[in-house]
Amino acid sequence: MRWVYKDPAVGDIVRVKLGSVYHYGIYAPCDEVIQFGLPPTIDRAAESVRVLSSSVDRFLAGGFLEVGEPTDGEKKIARKKEQVYICARSRIGEGGYDIIHNNCEHFAYECMFGIKYCSQVGGTQKLREHPIVDVYVAKLPFDVSSQEIYPNERATEIAKCGAESVRAEKFYVWKLLEHAFSRTFGLDMRSLGIKKNKNGKWTCPKYYFSLSHSGDIVAVAISRKPLGVDIEKISDRFDGKLGSEMLTAKEIRNAPNEKSTARLYVNELWTVKEAIFKLGGGKSFVPDNIETEKVKRITKIVRDDTTEYFLTVVCDDAEKAVFVTHGGGLTLSE
Numbered sequence: 001m002r003w004v005y006k007d008p009a010v011g012d013i014v015r016v017k018l019g020s021v022y023h024y025g026i027y028a029p030c031d032e033v034i035q036f037g038l039p040p041t042i043d044r045a046a047e048s049v050r051v052l053s054s055s056v057d058r059f060l061a062g063g064f065l066e067v068g069e070p071t072d073g074e075k076k077i078a079r080k081k082e083q084v085y086i087c088a089r090s091r092i093g094e095g096g097y098d099i100i101h102n103n104c105e106h107f108a109y110e111c112m113f114g115i116k117y118c119s120q121v122g123g124t125q126k127l128r129e130h131p132i133v134d135v136y137v138a139k140l141p142f143d144v145s146s147q148e149i150y151p152n153e154r155a156t157e158i159a160k161c162g163a164e165s166v167r168a169e170k171f172y173v174w175k176l177l178e179h180a181f182s183r184t185f186g187l188d189m190r191s192l193g194i195k196k197n198k199n200g201k202w203t204c205p206k207y208y209f210s211l212s213h214s215g216d217i218v219a220v221a222i223s224r225k226p227l228g229v230d231i232e233k234i235s236d237r238f239d240g241k242l243g244s245e246m247l248t249a250k251e252i253r254n255a256p257n258e259k260s261t262a263r264l265y266v267n268e269l270w271t272v273k274e275a276i277f278k279l280g281g282g283k284s285f286v287p288d289n290i291e292t293e294k295v296k297r298i299t300k301i302v303r304d305d306t307t308e309y310f311l312t313v314v315c316d317d318a319e320k321a322v323f324v325t326h327g328g329g330l331t332l333s334e
Contacts, residue, residue, distance in 0.1 A: 011081025228278030
């Protein structure tokens with residue numbers, strides 16, 4: 001099989017590279033891909049993984065689409081593209097997933113050639129090592145599947161918030177977290193054992209997440225490794241005085257002289273320091289004691305119709321972060 005970057009046709013075998021492994025599927029009409037489980041599947045119970053159809057964007061998970069072109073020898077045994085698609089479509093809902101013996105590559109090759117094949121030796125370990133840093137951003141309000149909040153302690157905590165705007169932020173950021181775990185890992189919030197630690201921070205045993213909100217924008221970052229996220233409206237309040245109070249001596253020396261540029265410099269560093277603080281999980285946020293120079297992080301600018309925000313995620317695999325807008329009305333840029 002030869003793999004090329006080109007526009008796919010219905011019935012083509014396609015793949016996307018996720019870290020050191022590939023996820024496979026069959027291209028379908030309406031810009032969809034039929035595949036054995038959404039990527040990544042390693043964290044999901046095998047019995048929950050099914051053949052399904054998703055959008056190309058969901059299949060790619062931030063990667064680049066490659067289209068398979070059979071070799072001359074493979075063309076002799078390959079089904080016609082229409083037959084490949086019909087075979088894939090007929091198997092939607094099928095289970096029996098096994099990461100070694102019956103995975104997404106087996107499925108795609110069986111649809112095309114009638115035989116199972118997998119080129120990825122040691123796939124399980126590679127998938128487990130694949131870095132995942134998914135950052136979700138949404139504007140309030142957005143559609144939710146239910147009003148229920150789990151665990152009950154979190155629901156009670158939200159209900160006790162005096163200000164309606166704060167209740168809305170906390171409710172929607174938690175619903176965005178629910179969506180993130182479902183989309184990235186295929187997991188229900190009830191299965192995660194989420195609880196508060198001694199510092200009052202919400203945690204779960206196997207995964208890491210971080211929450212942030214500013215105005216009517218909420219952000220969630222999830223990973224298998226510790227991380228922190230912060231979003232902050234770009235505003236005039238980050239002036240010289242605030243900068244002198246929150247920056248280290250070195251950061252003050254490196255600050256630009258031009259007033260508006262200096263304000264943006266302070267504004268962005270605020271999100272970096274907040275994200276570092278969340279990563280560390282401490283009790284007291286003392287920004288002028290937080291060094292930012294060597295930290296691994298990535299910052300994006302989030303825009304809605306009227307406002308801009310700095311969004312920063314800090315973690316060891318920050319350069320691998322995939323940013324996803326949930327709902328509509330938002331754009332992201334460097």
